[in-house]
Every structure is written in C-alpha cells, then in structure tokens.
Amino acid sequence: GQSLEQPSEVTAVEGAIVQINCTYQTSGFYGLSWYQQHDGGAPTFLSYNGLDGLEETGRFSSFLSRSDSYGYLLLQELQMKDSASYFCAVRGYNKLIFGAGTRLAVHP
C-alpha cells in the first residue's frame, strides 16, 4: 500500500521561513510533488522532485531524499497570501497519490 505523513497544521509569521515535512511509504516510487490549495480553490502545482536534492523556484524550494523516503517544502519570506493548505503527493507508476495536507497559517 501507500501512505504519506505530513503535519496537519503549521503557523508562522510574515517574513519568516517555514518547512513542511513529508514522509512516505510506497511501492513503485517515481517522485514527490507539492501542491498548494487555497480555501475554496483548486490545488495548483508547486514543484516536483524526481531525484535526490533541492529544487528551487523563487521563494519556494523542495527537497527529496529517496533513501530516507522523506521530502520537504521550504517557504521563504512568507507572505499572507501563502496561507493555504499544502499537499505532498507521491508519483507512482502512472498516478499521483496525495497526503492529507498541511494547513499553513501566516500571521502579521
């Protein structure tokens, strides 16, 4: 079977840095994706790691360690608009399985 674990909630202040961790158990692992979802909105793609290491896209970075079955999303210079739910998702053969999501609240 497949399972993903990520914290249910994270709180941070504007301008800070926050890291959202994700651990997974799966067969047929191809990579780890991250999606952002604002309340009432659709999930939108943030990043993908197919190989070990860090991928950087602007204020957001994502990391993967395949040997540890672990990844994280790093958000820098937090802004109020970053308040949303963040989902890690395991890319298996031909499909994507989502975690339960981490709700990030950014305060002034």
Place this chain on the structure above:
Amino acid sequence: EAEVAQSPRYKITEKSQAVAFWCDPISGHATLYWYRQILGQGPELLVQFQDESVVDDSQLPKDRFSAERLKGVDSTLKIQPAELGDSAMYLCASSPLAGGELFFGEGSRLTVL
C-alpha cells in the same frame, strides 16, 4: 490560458437521487483524473483515464459510481443513488503525461441531504 472546465460548481441533492458531474480537460491532455476531496483531507483518486480507457478505478465505489470518457475528451462522473457520505468536492484534473503535473478544475461541490 487553458483551463480544466467543470460543471456544476455546486450541487445540492437528496439521498437516493442521481447526480452527474462533467469535466472538459485541457485540449491535448490524454490523461484525465477524477478525485474526491472531503473537507480537511487530501484529494483521493477515484478514477484515471488514458484517452478513453480506464487505467485505474480501484477506489471507485462501483456499486453506485460510474465514469466515462467516451471520445477520449470530456468526461462524466455519475453517482446513483447518492448517499449522505458522498458529500464532498469532486475534482477533475488533466495531465499531458500519465503521472505528470496535474492541472485541476475548480471542482464540483456536492451536498447530499
């Protein structure tokens, strides 16, 4: 910018009634997914199509749910009869490649009374 279209955005129905949701993926995207998302949880894959063929429907409650993508373009998800536990957001997504980046529609929120 191309988008995944879904309708209706909201649907309220009584239990035991039939419900249908429609999805039009981004043009050229061969892979189409239907996910169900219960409030506060992550999207759960119901069915995945590659062109007009079902690739994965292992989590689809087939006694009441059905999905089709007859011409390999738009798709319909049907529930009959609806149950109280079916209340959720039904998200359609498409991808140019199986397992690749997913582009989601705005979803259809179902409330079963």
